[in-house]
Amino acid sequence: MAEMKVEIRKENLVYQKTPLLTDNTMHYCPGCSHGTIHKLIAEVIDEMGMQEQTIGVSPVGCSVFAYNYIDIDWAEAAHGRAAAVATAIKRLYPNKMVFTYQGDGDLSAIGTGESIHVCNRGENIVVFYINNAIYGMTGGQMAPTTLIGMKTATTPYGRDPKLHGYPYRIATMVAQLEGVCYVTRQSVHTPAAVRKAKRAIRKAFENSMAGKGLSFVEFVATCNSGWKQTPVEANKWLEENMLPFYPVGDIKG
Amino acid sequence: MEEVRLMKGNEVIAEAAIRCGADAYFGYPITPQSEVMETLMERQPWLSTGMVVVQAESEVAAINMIYGGAGCGKKVITSSSSPGVSLMSEGMSYIAGAELPCVIVNVSRGGPGLGTIQPSQADYFQACKGGAHGDFKLIVLAPASVQEMHDFVFDAFDLAFKYRNPVMILSDGVIGQMMEKVILAEQRPRLTDEEVAERYGSWALTGKPASRGRNVITSLDLDPYEQEKFNLKLVAKYKEVEENEVRYEEYMTEDAEYMIIAFGSSARICKKTVEIAREQGHKVGLLRPITLFPFPTKRIAELAEKCKGFLVAELNAGQMVEDVRLAVEGKAPVAHYGRMGGAVYSPDEVAEALNEKIINRK
Incomplete structure (x- = not known):
């Protein structure tokens, strides 16, 4: 048997996390999409050399603590108001790269008004929309995006449209607006999807710095704790249930 | 050279914001203060000083734009009237919780609910007692003239940045709508981005250079003991404000x-009442609190040692009167006289109330 010699040397390094991701232990559950999306955003900011120029706005929800993980300046907004906060930051610092990072409850329930109007004004920012069809942080209640029949803490017998209304696709709604230059829906549940998602993030950031208008990037995401599934089951469930209703791909631009 | 103009109180808010070097105004139209944004849009300060003006989709959005702009270390101002200020109150709590400087103008009107569009002072409690969730205070300035609408914009920004706290200018439909002579200050330059970074870079969103850790504008702390430390810091700050x-x-x-105690437009009316009462042979004086928080408690307590009675005249059901009673501590009778819903009393009506409730009280 041939002798195997393993050498841990810097020149043999094939992968390392971007320095823009802090060493703080993430509070996200194992299997959650947030960690992957954070990493991609941090990598793109780093690759663009924009750490000093980037200001993020975090929401209320599971990603409320996003500011603990990506090493840039951050504002933590009131629930649903990230778009308004980001509007002011971008207007006052037109040369900065400004983005919001919001969940489905934050962006498409309590913050729908701010979300529509930031798009309609065509602010030169990026909106990252993490759609896992559930309220993660408060313990798995129904979101505006919860699928018909899906069980949550506030739809224990499944979402019934007669009682709870229908899930809706805000990405296709905002794509109608003049101020929006780019709308895409991505996922991060497979390595191939992760690579595509990263390209979308880069394009969105570049649009914002080119002054083309607002870029809206939705991520169809897993919440395996909220869905009460293992990470592997959640990825499968996402593919079989979420993606047919929220199909991935570019919607505009 | 001194520039003297005849202007409406609301127009002066806009003019003073530009001249003091404000970086942005975010607002939403509401009567009786819509002239603030109208004046700004007509003046187009983005072409002269570079000041940003945005008509938001709601007061909720406007106050959160203020949060974002103030978080950048910039001088930002908004204005509204009572129902709109209620919508902004959540944002004020976040701004106070994140210790951000900003100026909020309330040209108040009658309430509750949609109420009326006429002047009222019914928002005293809302302005001075927090007005939203959590232990916090606004610094509150009450102008009584168009000139003070101008001057207090400058003062409010100074206080906001000195204490990193939201400052409210509590005006009303009288002061907002009336025209008076005003002496306008000379145009001050806006701070450059570099100056902002130099002055406020220790906390503001300026983009994170390698030389410092990241700045985070937030009011969140899940550790109750850390949060309590922060609450104590606010308590100490408010105490300092009260002292200075x-x-x-x-x-x-x-x-x-x-004594008559009255603020804002009511104090203008009560000045005349003092003259009427003196003509009737009564030795009457007026104290006008200019800051409603911090309240002139000490001075009123001193006056309570020598005065035989206090009339608190306000355009509401009796709000500031509670603070006067706390200051007087039962040493002299304290009565309230008010009109509500947008109705305004005349100097004679206040004089009558003074006679009835204080001077000739049984």
């Missing part, structure tokens, strides 16, 4: 046996 920033105006108080 109390402002009031006195009129004929030297020999006064009876």
